[in-house]
Amino acid sequence: MEINADILLGDCKEKLKLLEENSVDLIVTSPPYADQRKSTYGGIHPDDYVEWFLPISEQLLRVLKPTGTFILNIKEKVVEGERSTYVMELILEMRKQGWIWTEEFIWHKKNCYPGKWPNRFRDAWERLLQFNKNRKFSMYQEEVMVPMGDWANARLKNLSETDKIRDNSKVGSGFGKNISNWLNRDKAYPSNVLHLATECNNKNHSAAFPEELPEWFIKLFTRENDIVLDPFMGSGTTLIVANRMKRNSIGIDIIPDYCEMVREQLNTVELYLLEGKGKYEKNEPKKCVNIR
Amino acid sequence: MEINADILLGDCKEKLKLLEENSVDLIVTSPPYADQRKSTYGGIHPDDYVEWFLPISEQLLRVLKPTGTFILNIKEKVVEGERSTYVMELILEMRKQGWIWTEEFIWHKKNCYPGKWPNRFRDAWERLLQFNKNRKFSMYQEEVMVPMGDWANARLKNLSETDKIRDNSKVGSGFGKNISNWLNRDKAYPSNVLHLATECNNKNHSAAFPEELPEWFIKLFTRENDIVLDPFMGSGTTLIVANRMKRNSIGIDIIPDYCEMVREQLNTVELYLLEGKGKYEKNEPKKCVNIR
DNA sequence: GTTCCGCATGAATCGATAG
């Protein structure tokens, strides 16, 4: 069995038309937010956002398998002291397209952007909207139950005692209890609230979301050899995680530099896998990275 | 100065008309959810929810001061495997009424109801929608500040492991009032994600939300002698907390038993205050509970 | 090898200033 990673360079609205219908198991993406990332993506005005996104979601509906899931990471911007409504309008319009709005997960950003204003606090959460084509869809709940604890233990092992205390005492983080549970090897039951920090430390390229985010959804909604799609690939977090987890992946981005960067990184993973193959099974799947 | 607690028995849609316009500083309420609490409120079908609520929100808009705030605790129900859209539609309609949708806080329910379903995880969060009449409104941010990392770092070093956990859970909840008084420096502002456990120590009645919830918003949006309104009083959590915090309060409920129960509880607080007056200042405000 | 401290860096938001 071979694991592929396809990278498509271009506007996803067009490139998505090249994909076969009912072929994708999971879509995880974080489109540019309204008026955000102007330098790279041009920025979409809040008033135009729904109109801009609907042709894309229409294609996504076409390529997704009937049992597949679409996870949309998004958050509305504040405009003149008020939360914009384009996300809600988008949900209502996507339902008209045929999408089922199954669930809304909350991503609690433990390290949100700082700042102080007279009329609001720091924004520490984002929406993770789950859409489906049918009421029945593939979901492998056991896969996130067990690894959650392992993940926590593995992470905490590398932390110093001060770091643990720091973690516990973070403002509003509310994780003192959770961490103590992890240390006691208690089971961490997942809910629809995810607590993850953003990765803001990478010098070369900062990812929109931390690797744990796509990892969690890939575990939950796909199996090995399934196909994961990210139409707004960016720094490629989704693809890299999917590749590591032996899922086939498709990424689309309009920025050539991003495509090239992700290709390089995927190839680095490739080399690592080949060199260290002693640690892996003999019938390790071949991996193949394509860019077109 | 006298602190009043008024309880109005009846349908809030009608009773609200008795209140003076521009007279209320803060509205905190948790209306009956769609199709929930059928036995007491009759249950409102999700399709009728917006239509049912709009006349009430219109009255709320009338009675709220221009500088006041309306906090609406609500969450959409799952209908046939899909999240209902009535909350989003309600926000859009309330904006048409003249409300400004300033912010959406997330209430993360740390100990949400356990359970397992094939298609979804436990629902561990609810919306706390903030609406205002104007872009400028009263907000006392310092009142809800929370101790921050460096302090805990230095302080917690000398505590036992259990103490750390206990203290941290207070800090993490974002409402460690004792701790924040104990320490007057190194405090930080909270974010728009609140971590609270639901109260499960209910004897006769189940409180819609924990006392910390109205407490936090009353601290944030009102001062002593201000007026707090809960048009769906229920077990009266909002009124009791407001009364304790020396805010005037108005509660409305259609169930006579609830009104009577809240009245009794408020009078108990009253007696406690009178009996233990040695501990209080001489000019402790008189408190007065009315039911009509 | 630990533990501790300093530092840069964010899907932010407001208000003032500039065209």
Next chain:
DNA sequence: ACTATCGATTCATGCGGAA
């Protein structure tokens, strides 16, 4: 007047260098 840009504000994170 109305829109675009800029500075000020603020704090969790994890890396690297020092004790």
